[in-house]
Amino acid sequence: MTRPTVVRVAVNQHPRSGESIVKFLCRMQIQFPESMSAEEVAQKQAQEKEYSQGLQEAGELEAIYRVVGQYANVSIFEVESNQRLHEILSGFPMYPYMTIETTPLCQHPNSIR
Numbered sequence: 001m002t003r004p005t006v007v008r009v010a011v012n013q014h015p016r017s018g019e020s021i022v023k024f025l026c027r028m029q030i031q032f033p034e035s036m037s038a039e040e041v042a043q044k045q046a047q048e049k050e051y052s053q054g055l056q057e058a059g060e061l062e063a064i065y066r067v068v069g070q071y072a073n074v075s076i077f078e079v080e081s082n083q084r085l086h087e088i089l090s091g092f093p094m095y096p097y098m099t100i101e102t103t104p105l106c107q108h109p110n111s112i113r
């Protein structure tokens, strides 16, 4: 007797690796203390750039956009778990100066991708 073919489709799969992922929209608003010097700000910005570009190269930070007119960004993360997202966000060098809103995402039925 032949068995029926079972096709498994993960709800959230990474488009390239096929691994199971969770996807989040994050909004990060940055507010440095008034007492912080321009040199300290520049140092934080350089550290942030290196950390952020590492995440982008690793595929965990899929996209980042500046919010027009604000020291804020919206970013799309594709990560293995909620725990991993928390590790990433709390590892940002600017984390102590950020207000972060996270929104979990799932597939839209009308999306063609």
Ligand SMILES: O=C(O)C[C@H]1C=CC(=O)O1
Pocket (backbone or CB within 6 Å): 028, 030, 048, 049, 052, 053, 064, 071, 072, 073, 092, 094
């Ligand atoms: O928006 C910013 O400038 C802060 C920051 C968070 C990630 C990143 O690449 O930059």
